[in-house]
Amino acid sequence: MALKVYVDRxxxxxxxxxxxxxxxxxxxxxxxxxxxxxxQYSPEYKAINPMYQVPAIADGRFKLFESHAIxxxxxCAFPGVASHWYPGDLSKRAKIHSVLDWHHSNLRRGAAGLxxxxxxxxxxxxxxxxxxxxESEQILIRSLSKLExxxxxxxxxxxxxxxxSIADLSLVCELMQLxxxxxEDRNRILSPYKKVVQWMEDTKRATAPHxxxxxxxxxxxxxxxxxxxxxxxxxPELKSKM
Amino acid sequence: MALKVYVDRxxxxxxxxxxxxxxxxxxxxxxxxxxxxxxQYSPEYKAINPMYQVPAIADGRFKLFESHAIxxxxxCAFPGVASHWYPGDLSKRAKIHSVLDWHHSNLRRGAAGLxxxxxxxxxxxxxxxxxxxxESEQILIRSLSKLExxxxxxxxxxxxxxxxSIADLSLVCELMQLxxxxxEDRNRILSPYKKVVQWMEDTKRATAPHxxxxxxxxxxxxxxxxxxxxxxxxxPELKSKM
Numbered sequence: 001m002a003l004k005v006y007v008d009r010x011x012x013x014x015x016x017x018x019x020x021x022x023x024x025x026x027x028x029x030x031x032x033x034x035x036x037x038x039x040q041y042s043p044e045y046k047a048i049n050p051m052y053q054v055p056a057i058a059d060g061r062f063k064l065f066e067s068h069a070i071x072x073x074x075x076c077a078f079p080g081v082a083s084h085w086y087p088g089d090l091s092k093r094a095k096i097h098s099v100l101d102w103h104h105s106n107l108r109r110g111a112a113g114l115x116x117x118x119x120x121x122x123x124x125x126x127x128x129x130x131x132x133x134x135e136s137e138q139i140l141i142r143s144l145s146k147l148e149x150x151x152x153x154x155x156x157x158x159x160x161x162x163x164x165s166i167a168d169l170s171l172v173c174e175l176m177q178l179x180x181x182x183x184e185d186r187n188r189i190l191s192p193y194k195k196v197v198q199w200m201e202d203t204k205r206a207t208a209p210h211x212x213x214x215x216x217x218x219x220x221x222x223x224x225x226x227x228x229x230x231x232x233x234x235x236p237e238l239k240s241k242m
Numbered sequence: 243m244a245l246k247v248y249v250d251r252x253x254x255x256x257x258x259x260x261x262x263x264x265x266x267x268x269x270x271x272x273x274x275x276x277x278x279x280x281x282q283y284s285p286e287y288k289a290i291n292p293m294y295q296v297p298a299i300a301d302g303r304f305k306l307f308e309s310h311a312i313x314x315x316x317x318c319a320f321p322g323v324a325s326h327w328y329p330g331d332l333s334k335r336a337k338i339h340s341v342l343d344w345h346h347s348n349l350r351r352g353a354a355g356l357x358x359x360x361x362x363x364x365x366x367x368x369x370x371x372x373x374x375x376x377e378s379e380q381i382l383i384r385s386l387s388k389l390e391x392x393x394x395x396x397x398x399x400x401x402x403x404x405x406x407s408i409a410d411l412s413l414v415c416e417l418m419q420l421x422x423x424x425x426e427d428r429n430r431i432l433s434p435y436k437k438v439v440q441w442m443e444d445t446k447r448a449t450a451p452h453x454x455x456x457x458x459x460x461x462x463x464x465x466x467x468x469x470x471x472x473x474x475x476x477x478p479e480l481k482s483k484m
Contacts (some may be wrong), residue, residue, distance in 0.1 A: 050392050051344065062333050069339035076332055090318055091304050097311035102293065104346030150292050 003028040003074075004058040006048055008035045009217040012112070013067030014055040016173040020071055020166065022210040024081045036123065068100045071166040084163035095159040099151055099167045107147070108174055110140030115177050119229050128233060140189065147171075148193045156202050164206045172203040176215060180222055245270040245316075246300040248290055250277045251459040254354070255309030256297040258415040262313055262408065264452040266323045278365065310342045313408040326405035337401040341393055341409045349389070350416050352382030357419050361471055370471075382431065389413075390435045398444050406448045414445040418457060422464055 005021060005028045007014035021028045033039045033054050040052040049056040049065040056065040059077065064070055075086035087093055113136030117129045154160030157168045175196075178186050190197055204211045247263060247270045249256035263270045275281045275296050282294040291298040291307040298307040301319065306312055317328035329335055355378030359371045396402030399410045417438075420428050432439055446453045 051388065062336075064336050064340055066340040066343035068343050069336055072339055073332065073336040090315065094304075094306050094311055094315040097314055098306055098308040100343075101308035101310050101346070104343070105351070109347070146293065 001060060003078075004031055005029065006031045006033050006045065006054055006056045006058075008033050008040075008054050009214060010035065010221060011054050012173045012177050013170065015176070015214050015218075016166075016170045017055045017057070017067055017070050017074075018214050019173070019207050019210045020074065020085070020169055022214070023207050024074075024078065024085070026074060026078055026080070068103075068166070068170060071170065075166060082163075084161065085166050087165070092159070092161075096165050096167050099158050100170065102146075102151075103167070103171055103174070106139065107143040107171055110136050110138075110143050111174050111177055112136075114140055115180055119180050119225055122229060122232055123225070128229075137189070144190070144193045144196055147199075148195045152195045152199055157199065164203055168199070168203050169207065172200050175200060176218065179215075179218055180225055182226070243302060245320075246273055247271065248273045248275050248287065248296055248298045248300075250275055250296050251456060252277065252463060253296050254415045254419050255412065257418070257456050257460075258408075258412045259297045259299070259309055259312050259316075260456050261415070261449050261452045262316065262327070262411055264456070265449050266316075266320065266327070268316060268320055268322070310345075310408070310412060313412065317408060324405075326403065327408050329407070334401070334403075338407050338409050341400050342412065344388075345409070345413055345416070348381065349385040349413055352378050352380075352385050353416050353419055354378075356382055357422055361422050361467055364471060364474055365467070379431070386432070386435045386438055389441075390437050394437045394441055399441065406445055410441070410445050411449065414442050417442060418460065421457075421460055422467060424468070 003021070003026060005017060007018055007030060009015055009018070009032075018030065020026075033045055035054065039045060040049075040054060045056075046052065048058060048063055051065060053065065055067055055070060056063065057070050057073070058064075059073075064073055072086055075081045086096065114133055117133035117136060119128075121128050151158050155162055157164050158171070159165075159167070161168075175190075178189065181189070245263070245268060247259060249260055249272060251257055251260070251274075260272065262268075275287055277296065281287060282291075282296060287298075288294065290300060290305055293307060295307065297309055297312060298305065299312050299315075300306075301315075306315055314328055317323045328338065356375055359375035359378060361370075363370050393400050397404055399406050400413070401407075401409070403410075417432075420431065423431070
């Protein structure tokens with residue numbers, strides 16, 4: 001029985017798990033849990049993930065959620081996964097855990113908080129919160145600076161690696177969510193961080209063609225989301241509102 | 243050369259790492275990094291952890307930060323650690339990763355956000371933010387409910403275990419920070435969650451006498467911090483301010 005992977009491609013950790021499975025030739029079935037339609041709250045999905053979030057997996061009777069835990073589990077449970085994704089070496093593995101842990105309260109909190117509070121909240125029936133958006137942007141900028149000056153200082157990929165790990169995939173998929181911003185805002189935020197921009201390109205290239213294929217939904221949704229917010233709240237430009 | 247463990251016992255992840263080392267008989271040297279005195283910003287400590295946070299470790303030339311990554315590393319690198327702390331079994335290990343990942347954006351965000359914005363911010367020269375404190379308390383309450391109804395539903399310890407793992411220690415040390423609240427507020431928040439309260443007791447007992455010994459600084463600081471906030475802002479009772 002193939003691994004079941006429960007995802008919504010609009011969710012950045014879902015995309016990381018999907019791309020990882022595709023790149024590594026895992027035999028899996030993609031099951032869409034449409035967050036916009038609140039399918040994560042269905043009784044069927046509650047039995048998979050009682051936290052009502054995507055992604056989650058079911059490997060036979062074994063169920064698991066939280067994308068980093070999933071990426072680690074698949075790396076270890078499926079023999080075809082190349083070792084650079086989650087190295088067996090204790091020190092290298094520890095550094096990957098370190099950057100994955102750091103991610104939660106830094107890059108993810110910043111990027112996801114910014115996008116949610118400038119664009120996605122109304123889709124979930126919540127008001128935009130530009131105060132939280134501003135705080136989130138500050139966390140994001142600090143995190144980008146740490147990526148540029150520390151996490152990417154020793155190599156093309158995170159923590160001095162010459163090949164991508166699960167951490168590269170997780171963090172780059174998070175940053176891809178900034179595609180939903182206007183090109184002007186996205187460039188203003190990202191372009192000062194040359195290593196970060198190059199690393200995003202390198203990670204895309206290392207996971208081609210799956211990276212772009214899995215992100216297609218995001219690229220397509222971009223226009224619709226921005227137009228919907230503009231209709232309700234005016235043009236969602238960060239600089240003019242903060 | 244003994245493992246160097248850089249901590250401030252007022253920090254909950256620092257305490258988790260310290261208790262873990264003591265319980266498992268690790269040969270280590272505790273190096274205090276006094277956060278109140280901003281010692282985390284010293285050039286010496288920046289070379290250990292450029293994120294300016296505790297805890298961190300140095301095992302010879304190998305340096306590591308983020309408490310979960312540290313607990314996993316020590317579990318694997320030091321042969322004396324009993325296997326229940328970080329089981330080798332793939333599924334059990336995956337569940338521990340899952341709860342550790344969940345912790346970052348849920349229990350930790352709620353508990354740490356609440357304590358910082360009702361008590362600790364002035365000590366760092368920042369204003370109290372009772373709006374953020376209220377949001378944090380809501381996240382904390384939701385997280386306690388998930389602990390009670392999901393994470394602790396199958397056993398004395400997290401994810402159905404009969405013995406504690408690194409996740410139990412990390413999460414219980416986080417909840418111990420609620421000791422800084424008044425007894426009334428602490429009881430109001432915690433007492434509806436019977437399994438959580440019992441689990442905290444079980445974790446303390448499983449790590450005695452080190453648990454109480456390492457927490458002594460927190461118990462001692464409690465009175466001083468509450469009096470200092472009361473002098474500046476009036477009595478720090480959540481109910482009356484929110």
